[in-house]
Amino acid sequence: MISTRLNRKTSSVRLEKGTSPGPVKELLRLSAPYAAPLAIACLCVVIVNAAYLVQPLILQRVIDRFLIGHAVPRGLDSIGGMALLYLAVSAAGSVFSYIQALLVARSGQNLIHHLRVRVLSIIQLLPLSYLDRTLPGKLITRATNDTSEISDLYTDVVVMLIKDVLLLGGIVYVMLSLSLKLTLVSFIVIPLIVFLVVYIKNRIQKNFYHMKHFIGKINGFIAESISGMRVIQIFRAEKEKEEQFLELNGSYFTTTLTQVRLNSILKPASDLFQNLSIAILVWYGAGKIFGGSLQIGVLYAFTTYIKQFFAPISDLADKYTSIQSALVSTERISELFREQDRLEAPEEGLPMKRLDGTIEFKHVWFAYNDNDWVLKDVSFVIEKGQTAAFIGETGAGKTTIISLINGFYRVQKGEILIDGVNVNDIRLTELRRNVSVVLQDVFLFSGTIRDNITLGDDIDDENLRNALRASCAETFVRELPGGINEPVTERGGSLSAGQRQLISFARALAHDPAIFVLDEATANIDTHTEKLIQRAVDNLARGRTTLIIAHRLSTVAGADIIIAMKNGRIAESGGSAELLKRGGYYAKLLEESRSHAAS
Numbered sequence: 286m287i288s289t290r291l292n293r294k295t296s297s298v299r300l301e302k303g304t305s306p307g308p309v310k311e312l313l314r315l316s317a318p319y320a321a322p323l324a325i326a327c328l329c330v331v332i333v334n335a336a337y338l339v340q341p342l343i344l345q346r347v348i349d350r351f352l353i354g355h356a357v358p359r360g361l362d363s364i365g366g367m368a369l370l371y372l373a374v375s376a377a378g379s380v381f382s383y384i385q386a387l388l389v390a391r392s393g394q395n396l397i398h399h400l401r402v403r404v405l406s407i408i409q410l411l412p413l414s415y416l417d418r419t420l421p422g423k424l425i426t427r428a429t430n431d432t433s434e435i436s437d438l439y440t441d442v443v444v445m446l447i448k449d450v451l452l453l454g455g456i457v458y459v460m461l462s463l464s465l466k467l468t469l470v471s472f473i474v475i476p477l478i479v480f481l482v483v484y485i486k487n488r489i490q491k492n493f494y495h496m497k498h499f500i501g502k503i504n505g506f507i508a509e510s511i512s513g514m515r516v517i518q519i520f521r522a523e524k525e526k527e528e529q530f531l532e533l534n535g536s537y538f539t540t541t542l543t544q545v546r547l548n549s550i551l552k553p554a555s556d557l558f559q560n561l562s563i564a565i566l567v568w569y570g571a572g573k574i575f576g577g578s579l580q581i582g583v584l585y586a587f588t589t590y591i592k593q594f595f596a597p598i599s600d601l602a603d604k605y606t607s608i609q610s611a612l613v614s615t616e617r618i619s620e621l622f623r624e625q626d627r628l629e630a631p632e633e634g635l636p637m638k639r640l641d642g643t644i645e646f647k648h649v650w651f652a653y654n655d656n657d658w659v660l661k662d663v664s665f666v667i668e669k670g671q672t673a674a675f676i677g678e679t680g681a682g683k684t685t686i687i688s689l690i691n692g693f694y695r696v697q698k699g700e701i702l703i704d705g706v707n708v709n710d711i712r713l714t715e716l717r718r719n720v721s722v723v724l725q726d727v728f729l730f731s732g733t734i735r736d737n738i739t740l741g742d743d744i745d746d747e748n749l750r751n752a753l754r755a756s757c758a759e760t761f762v763r764e765l766p767g768g769i770n771e772p773v774t775e776r777g778g779s780l781s782a783g784q785r786q787l788i789s790f791a792r793a794l795a796h797d798p799a800i801f802v803l804d805e806a807t808a809n810i811d812t813h814t815e816k817l818i819q820r821a822v823d824n825l826a827r828g829r830t831t832l833i834i835a836h837r838l839s840t841v842a843g844a845d846i847i848i849a850m851k852n853g854r855i856a857e858s859g860g861s862a863e864l865l866k867r868g869g870y871y872a873k874l875l876e877e878s879r880s881h882a883a884s
């Protein structure tokens with residue numbers, strides 16, 4: 286039932302099944318809506334760079350023409366005029382820098398938003414067989430980190446890369462046009478600065494990965510310790526856990542210190558080289574100035590340009606690593622996008638609004654992993670409105686049968702018919718709307734009790750009340766301070782196991798399924814709640830085909846048909862009286878439970 290609701294909510298994001306362009310094409314397509322703002326941002330970058338480059342030239346003119354050359358001021362061509370021009374150029378640089386930052390940030394956030402919705406819509410339609418082999422953490426990273434990295438690539442990295450490359454090119458061009466010799470003198474030290482920055486940045490990045498690794502481990506450790514705190518306390522494992530944590534935290538501490546050291550060394554070291562370069566320039570330039578072949582203003586402009594060199598080189602070193610991680614993220618997201626061909630198609634197949642609920646398994650063979658058969662030649666018929674109880678040892682294949690009825694996996698051999706139609710041909714949304722499953726481990730979402738029953742469907746108050754009454758949850762819900770609007774904490778931690786079961790029955794009843802499937806809880810529930818649950822099950826079973834994975838023989842005795850599973854095969858099946866007479870597996874189980882009760 287849960288998956289049915291989620292699938293239906295994805296309709297806002299259309300996925301075209303079967304059209305899987307290559308990853309690069311796909312990503313280009315995704316970024317297409319932001320092409321215009323990004324192009325404008327690049328244009329802004331050109332203006333900002335030009336402003337940077339022009340400023341030292343204005344000062345050079347002021348020094349050489351007016352302070353040294355004593356030229357006669359004329360209109361704008363005066364010290365005052367130059368000061369105004371300098372101000373106007375800086376102001377234009379600031380304004381366009383602001384516009385560029387805004388455009389980039391907006392496009393970036395829009396792209397992240399779009400990508401996240403897209404990733405989630407794919408995750409929701411992934412077949413269970415894919416989710417079985419994929420750790421949840423991996424998919425969470427796709428929706429969070431990877432989307433941000435890709436957005437950074439398109440916006441921050443690409444735009445800033447253009448800005449840095451243009452600025453560096455511009456500086457070299459202006460330097461060359463001012464003085465070839467001085468440019469060559471400057472370039473004695475500049476390669477050293479480049480080498481130093483790239484080397485230190487590289488080490489910073491490598492160390493950053495270590496920090497990320499350890500912080501991930503620390504988070505995981507804390508999360509696991511909190512969820513397993515009961516076991517830790519029961520087995521007095523606090524000391525052991527503390528020691529493990531100390532070790533982890535120690536590693537993180539060391540990497541953080543390395544990071545601080547590297548970061549603190551970068552600026553002073555590159556300042557040292559910059560100053561060395563300026564000293565060489567001044568020493569060389571002074572000789573030329575005295576010889577009359579160089580103007581003071583040009584030397585001044587060169588010292589400014591050398592200082593301007595540092596920021597883009599430092600940025601470029603950063604961008605290189607950002608591009609690398611963005612490429613990894615692109616590949617990961619594309620991998621997920623490629624799953625599109627295998628996604629469930631909830632709206633395809635035969636429309637069967639209301640099922641009658643006759644279920645037939647015809648020589649079904651099924652394996653989760655090739656040829657490792659979990660179900661072997663399973664055949665049975667459960668007529669509409671009947672109650673069937675599945676019994677058998679653990680791992681016999683009972684839960685698997687339910688997953689197949691719900692269309693979570695496809696069988697390799699044989700067929701499953703519902704109302705005479707192959708389950709693979711029925712439209713998934715309608716199949717799942719007709720089948721309500723209550724699992725042993727009830728899953729409640731954070732929200733209210735009402736949210737957890739309706740799961741976003743339009744169910745009116747009267748139906749809700751009826752569902753609560755028939756599921757025997759009405760009394761305890763009424764006693765809650767917020768009643769049906771009482772908040773439920775994550776996974777329903779604020780409710781008892783029995784209460785969670787009753788809420789899940791209400792959820793099933795409110796959706797009025799044709800087929801009701803119950804995986805009975807094995808956990809001990811007090812006799813009062815057990816009676817309530819039994820009553821709720823009886824209410825749910827009325828007028829519906831009901832399948833129960835039974836762990837209590839009381840449930841089994843009331844069933845129309847009992848199907849005993851053994852090692853993936855049906856060991857025996859039939860009514861309770863018939864099976865007792867036969868004296869097989871079921872009779873043995875009953876005998877065992879009676880002798881257990883007697884002793």
Ligand SMILES: Nc1ncnc2c1ncn2[C@@H]1O[C@H](COP(=O)(O)OP(=O)(O)OP(=O)(O)O)[C@@H](O)[C@H]1O
Nearest residue numbers: 417653654659677678679680681682683684685686
């Ligand atoms: N997602 C899966 N991927 C691979 N193998 C699985 C998967 N789910 C179940 N199995 C295997 O299939 C077999 C049948 O499992 P199933 O859960 O159907 O048994 P069950 O009869 O419901 O057991 P239990 O009473 O313990 O719930 C088991 O051997 C199990 O290890």
